[in-house]
Amino acid sequence: MNRILIIAPNWIGDAVMSQPLMADLKARYPDSKMDVLASPWVAPIYQACTEVNQVIEAKLEHKKLQWSLRKQLAKQLEKERYEACFVLPNSLKSSLIPWLANIPLRIGYRGEMRFGLINVALDNPSKQNRPPMAEHYLALGGALDAFKVRSNHSANPILNVSTQAKQTVVAKLAQAGIDQKLIYVFCPGAEYGPTKRWPTDHFANLAKQLITSRPAAQIILLGGPGDHALAEHIQAQASHHPQLHNWCGKTQLDEAIALIGMSKTLVSNDSGLMHIGAALKVPQVAIFGSSDPNHTPPLSERAKVIWLNLPCSPCHQRVCPLGHLKCLKAISPQTVLTAIQTLES
Structure with a gap:
């Protein structure tokens, strides 16, 4: 061929x-x-x-x-x-x-x-x-297979960061006065719907706990324009902490790839940015609710999946059919923080 x-x-x-x-x-x-x-x-x-x-x-x-x-x-x-x-x-x-x-x-x-x-x-x-x-x-x-013998290539995706995109991100960080030595990326969005989004107050509490345990941490909320309002809620619930930054809708996709590649740890829902983190092999915590981590896992040895595997999940519904969203609400910020600490130990 x-x-x-x-x-x-x-x-x-x-x-x-x-x-x-x-x-x-x-x-x-x-x-x-x-x-x-x-x-x-x-x-x-x-x-x-x-x-x-x-x-x-x-x-x-x-x-x-x-x-x-x-x-x-x-x-x-x-x-x-x-x-x-x-x-x-x-x-x-x-x-x-x-x-x-x-x-x-x-x-x-x-x-x-x-x-x-x-x-x-x-x-x-x-x-x-x-x-x-x-x-x-x-x-x-x-x-x-009829045309050539099948290879045994790994099913784990691999992406490469664009040099130009990384230079652009470094310039944006400098312009915003963000120290790039200890960056954490939180991705609060998920296109599919609420049943794949960890609650904003949980993200806010995690941010506060993480900054308390790592005073030099800078946390960037990353996503598309549709996630900007979610990130604003997180900022408000975290009392607009100066080390928590809303970049949702403010980066191109190649820049988002570069920023994730620079991060100490990525925390995300089951989303496209989660898969980017896995393909870049950065330490990450992936939070699952209504979806199935057996079908769409982050394919990386540096990924930690948190999924409660409740009797009602995975339901694959956009809105919780039982109205309680326990599959996500019952995952505490402390649980995610412990996972971050384990990845970094």
Whole structure:
């Protein structure tokens, strides 16, 4: 295989989980050039992957067909003469571009009536028997076993920090008067909904306890624009402590990757930033509520997962169906602080 195209998923965490597949493909086909078609939202993840030759950004929107744009992209991609395309999303529309571009091998999981559009297809595992997402994507490489022997590449993602992004973050820290020697990053958001978000008062209490135990600590609240209000609540509940900083919505994704890479420890919910921390191999505490750490764990030996495994979880619901959210509320700030101390000991 000389030319390979990857159709990227639309979520940051899923994008991180696809890196082992690309590493596996690069191990099999070391001379190949691998391009990724991705939305601007996840493009920085692939720019942090050494296996990627080129990231092709396309403003493909969620739940929209955008037929004209897909035809235009297919015409552009056809000129590249890709031999194989891995379609990571399960949707029908995600498989249209490689089909229109006449890419011979179109590999993905069966789903959403895309028979023929995907011509090298694997069965989707049942919801009761789902492997970790990284392994789910990595298994797609096995679809090419008829063409080359499968490699035994690790399913743990690896990202690399952009030098330019790190320089930008260092400048921002200096401008804000933040000492970068002992930075902790807290990520209070989770796109999915409240059942994946540890309570803001718990984050605030953890921040106060952490600063008390480490007076030199600087804590940065990190996330997207939608997490800014959550971070404001945390700041207010922590009495606007001067060592607690709200950077939600104030960094680009490549800068967030760089900041996490500089952190002493990352504390997050089950989110895309959690997976970035794992791929950067920073010490981290990952808090799980309604989701299943067996399916979407942080794949790093330096990660500590905290999950209560209550009888009602994982429910995979956006809002607690029982109305109590015990799966998250019962995880105390002291429990998380102890996990941080264990990681740093």
